[in-house]
Amino acid sequence: MDWTSGYITDLEYTHGYYRELHPDILRLACLYAGVAPPLGDQLTYLELGFGQGLSINIHAAANTGQYWGTDFNPSQAAHAGALAAASGSGARLFDEAFADFANRPDLPDFDVIALHGIWTWISAENRQVIIDLIRRKLRVGGIVYVSYNCFPGWAPAEPLRHLMTLHSDLAGSDAAGMIGKVEGALKFARSIADSGALYFELNPAVMERLERITDQPKNYLAHEYFNRDWDLMAFSEVARLLNDAKLTFAASAHLTDHLDGINLTPDGAELLAGIQHPVLKQSVRDYLVNQQFRRDIFVKGLRRLTPIERSELMQGQGFMLTTPVADVPLKVQGAIGEGTLQEHIYKPLLEVLAENDYQPKSMLRIAGHPKLKSLPPPHVAEALMALSGIGHVTPARVPTAATRANSKALNKAICLRSRSTADINYLASPVTGAGAAVGRMEQLFLLGLGQGKSSAADLAGHVWGILQMQGQRFIKEGKTLEAPEDNVSHLSGLAQIFLDKRLDILKALEIA
Numbered sequence: 001m002d003w004t005s006g007y008i009t010d011l012e013y014t015h016g017y018y019r020e021l022h023p024d025i026l027r028l029a030c031l032y033a034g035v036a037p038p039l040g041d042q043l044t045y046l047e048l049g050f051g052q053g054l055s056i057n058i059h060a061a062a063n064t065g066q067y068w069g070t071d072f073n074p075s076q077a078a079h080a081g082a083l084a085a086a087s088g089s090g091a092r093l094f095d096e097a098f099a100d101f102a103n104r105p106d107l108p109d110f111d112v113i114a115l116h117g118i119w120t121w122i123s124a125e126n127r128q129v130i131i132d133l134i135r136r137k138l139r140v141g142g143i144v145y146v147s148y149n150c151f152p153g154w155a156p157a158e159p160l161r162h163l164m165t166l167h168s169d170l171a172g173s174d175a176a177g178m179i180g181k182v183e184g185a186l187k188f189a190r191s192i193a194d195s196g197a198l199y200f201e202l203n204p205a206v207m208e209r210l211e212r213i214t215d216q217p218k219n220y221l222a223h224e225y226f227n228r229d230w231d232l233m234a235f236s237e238v239a240r241l242l243n244d245a246k247l248t249f250a251a252s253a254h255l256t257d258h259l260d261g262i263n264l265t266p267d268g269a270e271l272l273a274g275i276q277h278p279v280l281k282q283s284v285r286d287y288l289v290n291q292q293f294r295r296d297i298f299v300k301g302l303r304r305l306t307p308i309e310r311s312e313l314m315q316g317q318g319f320m321l322t323t324p325v326a327d328v329p330l331k332v333q334g335a336i337g338e339g340t341l342q343e344h345i346y347k348p349l350l351e352v353l354a355e356n357d358y359q360p361k362s363m364l365r366i367a368g369h370p371k372l373k374s375l376p377p378p379h380v381a382e383a384l385m386a387l388s389g390i391g392h393v394t395p396a397r398v399p400t401a402a403t404r405a406n407s408k409a410l411n412k413a414i415c416l417r418s419r420s421t422a423d424i425n426y427l428a429s430p431v432t433g434a435g436a437a438v439g440r441m442e443q444l445f446l447l448g449l450g451q452g453k454s455s456a457a458d459l460a461g462h463v464w465g466i467l468q469m470q471g472q473r474f475i476k477e478g479k480t481l482e483a484p485e486d487n488v489s490h491l492s493g494l495a496q497i498f499l500d501k502r503l504d505i506l507k508a509l510e511i512a
Contacts, residue, residue: 014051014052014217014219014220014423015052015054015423015424015425016051016052016054016055017054017055017058017425017426017435018055018116019391019434019435020116020145020147020253020254020295021047021055021056021059021114021116021145022055022059022395022433022434022435023043023045023059023063023065023112023433024395024397024432024433024434025253025255025388025395025434026112026114026143026145026253026297027395028255028317028385028388028395029250029251029252029253029255029258029297030143030250030251030297030299031305031310031313031314031317032251032255032258032314032381032385033250033251033258034304034305034310035250035251035297035299035302035303035304035305036141036299036302036303036304036305036309037143038111038112038139038141038142038143041063041064041065041397042064042065042066043063043065043066043111043112044065044066044068044108044109044110044111044112044139045059045060045065045066045067045068045110045111045112045114046067046068046069046110046112046113046114046137047067047068047069047114047115047116048069048070048098048101048113048114048115048118048130048133049070049071049115049116049117049118049122050069050070050071050076050080050093051071051076051116052076052079052080053069053071053076053077053079053080053081053083053084053093054080054083054424054426054435055116055435056069056080056091056093057080057083057084057087057089057091057410057428058410058426058427058428058434058435059433059434060084060087060089060090060091060406061087061089061403061406061407061409061410061428061430062403062406062407062428062429062430062432062433062434063403063433064400064402064403065111066090066092066108067089067090067091067092068091068092068093068107068108068110069091069092069093069094070093070094070095070096070097070098070101071093071094071095072095072096072097072098073095074095076095077093077094077095078095080093081093083410083413083414086409086410086412086413087406087407087409087410087413087428088405088406088409089406089410098122098126098129098130098133099126099129101133102129102130102132102133102136102137107137108137109137109138109139109142110137110138110139110142111139111141111142111143112142112143112144112145113133113134113137113138113142113143113144113145114144114145114146115130115144115145115146115147116145116147117147117148119146119147119148119233119238120148120149120230120231120232120233121223121227121229121230122229123229124231126229127241131241131242131244131245132245134242134245134247134300135244135245135246138245138247138300139300140300140301141299141300141301141303142299142300143250143297143298143299143300144242144245144247144297144298144299144300145253145295145296145297146238146242146296146298147253147293147294147295147296148233148238148293148294148296149232149233149292149293150232150233150234150235150238150286150291150292150293150294151232151233151234151286151291152286152287152290152291152292153286153289153290153291153292153293154232154292154293155232156203156205156206157203157205157206157209158232159199159206160189160206160209160210161225161230163185163188163189163192164182164185164186164188164189164225164226165185165225165226165230167184167185167188167189168181168182168184168185168226171184171188172184172185178218178222178226179218179219179222181222181226182218182221182222182225182226183218185226186210186213186214186221189210190210190214193207193210213225234283234286235249235279235282235283235286235291235294235296236279236280236282236283238294238296239279239282239298242298245300246300246301247298247299247300248278248298248299248300248301248302249278249279249282249296249297249298250297250298250299250302251297252294252295252296252297253295253296253297254295254389255385255386255388255389256332256333256334256385256386256389256390257295257389258385258389259332259334259339259382259385259386259389261334261339262332262333262334262335262336262337262338262339263288263289263334263335263336264285264288264289264335264336265288265336268288271284271288272284272285272288288335289335289336290335311377314363314377314381315362315363315364315367315377316362316363316364317362317363317395318360318361318362318363318395318396318397318398319353319360319361319362319363319366319384319388319393319394319395319396320353320358320359320360320361320393320394320395320396320431320432320508320509321350321353321354321358321387321392321393321505322358322391322392322393322394322432322436322505322509323391323392323505324354324501324502324505325350325351325354327501328346328350328387328392330343330346330347332386332389332390333390341383341386345375345379345383346383346387348371348372349366349372349380349383349384349387350387351371352366352369352371352372353366353393357504357507357508358504358505358508359508360396360397360431360432360508363377363380363381363384366380366384367380394432394434394436395432395433395434396431396432396433397431397432397433399430399431399510400430403430403433404430404510406428406430407427407428407429407430407510407511410427410428411427411428411446411511414426414427414443415427415443415444415446415447416447418440418443418444418447419444419447419466420470421440422439422440425437425438425439425440426438427443427511428511429509429510429511430510431508431509431510432509436506436509436511438506438511441463441491441494441498442498442502442506444462444463444466445459445462445463445494445495445498446506446511446512447462448462448463449512456492456493456495456496456499457492457495459491459495459498459499460488460489460491460492460494460495461488463491463495464484464487464488464491467487468484468487473487474486474487474490474491476490
């Protein structure tokens with residue numbers, strides 16, 4: 001029996017962090033939609049198919065509660081397990097197939113069950129195993145997060161995926177390995193497009209996709225396009241399947257989806273307002289925005305919040321600015337184009353969020369600030385959702401001694417790893433309970449700070465010592481910087497930017 005079940009296992013998946021898996025993002029999405037989320041800090045959380053395990057390890061380290069997960073790829077499970085051991089979070093991570101994991105006698109009942117992306121790339125049998133697991137082990141009031149490729153947005157490109165996998169299966173060389181097969185399939189598809197094939201001429205968006213994916217990491221493309229099981233689904237079909245586990249659609253976990261002004265035309269918004277059935281409403285919305293990837297939250301026992309309940313819970317929600325004010329563009333991208341954020345709302349809001357060295361603030365405190373007191377609370381809530389959706393603001397909470405210690409230990413392990421690789425670009429914040437984007441150079445600067453380096457010159461020298469030992473050089477304007485002094489000068493500039501613009505925020509996040 002093939003334990004891989006047709007899934008690509010000979011290439012490692014990327015070390016990505018996916019913020020929609022964060023419990024507080026899921027909670028915020030529910031609150032904004034007026035749906036009661038699981039409350040409390042001691043959530044029991046399960047991630048199915050955790051990949052390299054970065055998201056679940058960050059969340060397990062930076063939050064209280066119990067974290068469970070399984071990924072049947074033993075290499076990925078080993079990597080995730082090493083991160084869990086480094087943090088001391090106690091996350092329980094396994095390399096079991098879904099059917100084996102579902103039959104474990106020690107599984108608790110869960111408040112959150114999360115599946116990022118895997119729904120598209122597993123068999124119908126495995127989907128049924130997951131549905132049964134949810135039915136048995138999700139608490140009443142618990143939520144399920146599931147993301148997947150969907151109709152109608154993906155439909156025009158599905159033949160491209162078929163063409164590439166067909167070439168891989170029938171003409172790809174096993175000796176070339178999976179990377180060689182992916183490269184060969186891309187070249188083959190491009191040759192057909194260049195031959196004047198009407199499919200590409202009549203579907204210019206598919207041609208754009210082919211050009212875009214040609215430059216993407218091949219290990220990502222292997223997992224995204226070349227698994228044996230690969231099913232597009234309409235939202236209505238997913239809702240029908242999850243109904244067997246007593247689940248009801250609650251909200252999108254993609255926060256900008258909640259902002260109709262940047263996603264729907266006035267006519268589209270009016271049309272949707274007249275549709276009462278929630279499944280039909282979501283399905284029509286997918287056509288209006290040409291949705292190709294959904295990030296859905298379903299609830300077992302959906303309860304609508306009263307306006308007062310919703311207002312009180314939103315007022316108690318903490319928020320934190322994670323980008324310097326000057327670097328926050330007053331633009332937001334939606335399905336119908338780019339929207340401009342109103343300066344008279346967002347400028348004072350950003351200034352308030354940046355006060356007290358970026359310390360987190362409740363929405364009640366934010367809305368009651370003299371600079372914002374004239375704004376109705378719903379306008380403040382919408383602005384915070386917009387900034388959270390584009391990643392410049394994050395829900396925040398009060399850290400505990402355990403989340404501080406676990407996050408610090410995990411971050412140390414990741415930063416030490418950065419001495420030789422740039423594959424992990426996120427660190428854990430016990431203040432937000434989430435991952436914060438921190439690239440390799442900044443991780444190396446943090447190591448330098450930990451060794452008492454404080455000036456840009458000292459940090460640059462510290463990092464150059466690490467890079468020089470490995471024969472690594474910077475590339476600037478397309479040219480390799482060969483001279484040590486040029487590399488140190490470049491590093492000094494990066495270190496000064498880090499000290500001037502990033503360090504205060506990383507301190508507020510309790511990462512530095």
